Amino acid sequence: MPSVPAIVQPLAELLREDPDRVNLDKVVELVSYDSTLVAQCLRMANSPLFGRRDTETVRGAVLALGIKRVEAIVLGCCLNRIVPPDKWALDALTFWRHCLGCALVSSKMARLIGYPDPEKAYLAGLLHDVGILVNTVTCTEEYRRTIEQARRGRIRLHESEQQSLGFTHCRSGAILAEQWKFSLDVRAVIEFHHDVVKSVTARPLVALVHLSDLLCRLRELGYGYYEAIGVDLAGDEAWSMLLESCPALAKMDLARLTLDIDGAMDEIVSVVDAVFRPEAIAAK
Amino acid sequence: MNRPIETVETAAKTAPTETQDLRDPSYLKIRDVVYQISGIYHPEEKLYLLAARCARRMTAVKAATPSEYLDHLTVRGSREAELRLLLNEITIGETYMFRSPQQLEALRSVILPQILQDKAALGFKRLHVWSAGCSTGEEPYTLAMFLLELKETLLCGWTFDILATDLNDNSLVAAKAGIYGEYALRSTSDLLRRKYFKTYDQNRLQAGEELKSLIRFDRVNLTDDSKMTFLKGMDLIFCCNVLIYFDLASKRKVMQHFYANLLPGGYLFLGHAESLYQVDDRFHLMHFPGAIGYWKPPVGYVAGVKR
Numbered sequence: 033m034p035s036v037p038a039i040v041q042p043l044a045e046l047l048r049e050d051p052d053r054v055n056l057d058k059v060v061e062l063v064s065y066d067s068t069l070v071a072q073c074l075r076m077a078n079s080p081l082f083g084r085r086d087t088e089t090v091r092g093a094v095l096a097l098g099i100k101r102v103e104a105i106v107l108g109c110c111l112n113r114i115v116p117p118d119k120w121a122l123d124a125l126t127f128w129r130h131c132l133g134c135a136l137v138s139s140k141m142a143r144l145i146g147y148p149d150p151e152k153a154y155l156a157g158l159l160h161d162v163g164i165l166v167n168t169v170t171c172t173e174e175y176r177r178t179i180e181q182a183r184r185g186r187i188r189l190h191e192s193e194q195q196s197l198g199f200t201h202c203r204s205g206a207i208l209a210e211q212w213k214f215s216l217d218v219r220a221v222i223e224f225h226h227d228v229v230k231s232v233t234a235r236p237l238v239a240l241v242h243l244s245d246l247l248c249r250l251r252e253l254g255y256g257y258y259e260a261i262g263v264d265l266a267g268d269e270a271w272s273m274l275l276e277s278c279p280a281l282a283k284m285d286l287a288r289l290t291l292d293i294d295g296a297m298d299e300i301v302s303v304v305d306a307v308f309r310p311e312a313i314a315a316k
Numbered sequence: 317m318n319r320p321i322e323t324v325e326t327a328a329k330t331a332p333t334e335t336q337d338l339r340d341p342s343y344l345k346i347r348d349v350v351y352q353i354s355g356i357y358h359p360e361e362k363l364y365l366l367a368a369r370c371a372r373r374m375t376a377v378k379a380a381t382p383s384e385y386l387d388h389l390t391v392r393g394s395r396e397a398e399l400r401l402l403l404n405e406i407t408i409g410e411t412y413m414f415r416s417p418q419q420l421e422a423l424r425s426v427i428l429p430q431i432l433q434d435k436a437a438l439g440f441k442r443l444h445v446w447s448a449g450c451s452t453g454e455e456p457y458t459l460a461m462f463l464l465e466l467k468e469t470l471l472c473g474w475t476f477d478i479l480a481t482d483l484n485d486n487s488l489v490a491a492k493a494g495i496y497g498e499y500a501l502r503s504t505s506d507l508l509r510r511k512y513f514k515t516y517d518q519n520r521l522q523a524g525e526e527l528k529s530l531i532r533f534d535r536v537n538l539t540d541d542s543k544m545t546f547l548k549g550m551d552l553i554f555c556c557n558v559l560i561y562f563d564l565a566s567k568r569k570v571m572q573h574f575y576a577n578l579l580p581g582g583y584l585f586l587g588h589a590e591s592l593y594q595v596d597d598r599f600h601l602m603h604f605p606g607a608i609g610y611w612k613p614p615v616g617y618v619a620g621v622k623r
Contacts, residue, residue: 258425264611267600285591285593288357288593295362296361
């Protein structure tokens with residue numbers, strides 16, 4: 033199992049404070065130690081998602097992004113590093129497009145239906161598939177075959193994993209999430225986003241990310257292959273789970289959200305490409 | 317994801333945009349008026365498309381700013397006529413054959429297998445498809461080719477037919493003739509052109525007998541109760557960019573008919589940016605990769621149970 037990067041622990045401690053009382057200088061200092069992190073924060077802050085500012089300093093970027101978004105970038109960046117460039121089973125850009133897409137859709141949906149913590153939804157959306165990275169590094173060749181089998185059979189990835197590995201990215205992701213001390217809510221999302229009824233903690237969040245994940249996979253922000261699936265989202269068990277705590281979900285215009293995702297697609301692709309591609313190229 | 321009307325999009329993207337300040341909040345208001353009335357939705361990232369369409373109408377009515385044009389759409393006496401003209405601009409160039417490959421892929425790999433399995437179990441090996449608002453025929457001919465291409469595999473042993481209806485007599489005449497130029501055929505492969513079309517003149521092809529024999533053309537007003545009541549037993553209904561011209565009450569009436577016209581387990585497909593939000597809540601919105609459809613669940617379907 034990939035070891036916990038040095039930055040994760042001190043950052044988690046800083047962020048344990050109340051959001052208004054977080055020591056910004058310390059966060060800026062922590063980010064500044066790592067040139068890749070600096071570059072990613074700047075690129076994200078200057079991307080269309082944040083209105084194309086002309087931020088040049090780490091401090092400016094951290095302020096523009098907000099502390100929670102910085103946390104998400106740090107974790108995303110650390111996770112990206114656990115896979116050596118030549119070991120990727122799913123293409124790295126495809127993977128991060130799916131994760132960022134799911135993060136953005138989760139936070140957007142959270143806002144639409146009055147889920148109280150859209151930034152947590154963003155983080156959970158970004159990290160929900162970490163198990164795919166674990167599977168990639170721990171059993172590279174076998175995992176490449178697993179993905180190929182899913183692609184050829186046009187079946188869901190976790191079904192293919194269960195068939196060929198005997199476990200899914202939910203299980204392996206949960207182990208990493210525990211070691212890296214992710215919050216209990218995010219851990220629940222990682223472990224149960226394909227089996228929502230089994231989750232005990234953070235049920236609305238698990239349901240929310242499950243629906244966002246499905247939506248992304250159905251709007252070309254999936255794993256880069258055709259999944260032959262038809263989904264009645266409003267008839268999904270996650271929908272009823274989420275409805276219990278967010279009654280506004282019943283009034284959400286799902287077709288419109290779908291078109292919004294399509295509209296945001298070019299942006300998501302360009303952000304992921306800008307944030308991750310230079311690093312991928314530099315690493316080669 | 318559907319990427320319709322590429323040429324128009326590209327044209328709009330490359331057109332000088334200094335005169336169209338997309339940050340003008342009036343565009344969002346125009347977007348909402350269009351959505352409310354027609355169900356056609358432009359996400360913020362596609363506002364430039366709407367702005368390009370508005371620009372043409374703004375020139376025509378001599379509106380200097382988006383906000384002035386918004387008045388034309390909302391408070392002027394001619395607002396209904398103007399809205400119709402804008403909708404015409406928005407849907408212009410929408411039809412060519414094989415415009416929604418992802419919809420066809422969903423039909424082939426997800427939807428039809430399920431429908432065929434359910435119907436075969438009941439002993440019906442017949443499929444009825446309806447193109448409601450077929451305009452000049454691109455859609456029904458596409459569907460005819462799509463089904464014929466499956467007759468040796470998925471549809472082996474099945475019979476199928478297509479009903480193509482429109483209100484406009486001129487469109488129907490053109491649809492029956494089935495003569496198409498390069499624009500309509502831009503996404504039709506050489507193989508399919510050779511197989512299903514014959515040469516009409518130097519620049520145009522004409523649909524062959526195999527296609528034509530599969531399609532029955534008819535004039536139908538979708539709000540005409542007496543006619544709509546008789547169109548039963550449909551498996552798939554396609555109705556693209558037609559409902560946009562109806563007011564809410566008529567839309568609801570048409571949807572009621574469509575629901576009754578469809579067999580349980582059947583699907584209704586709308587134009588790619590159209591939504592039935594607050595128009596009808598009996599249909600289930602179904603997601604497929606890059607496509608959505610409205611589903612009439614079979615009797616006894618319980619939400620939350622995976623099929």
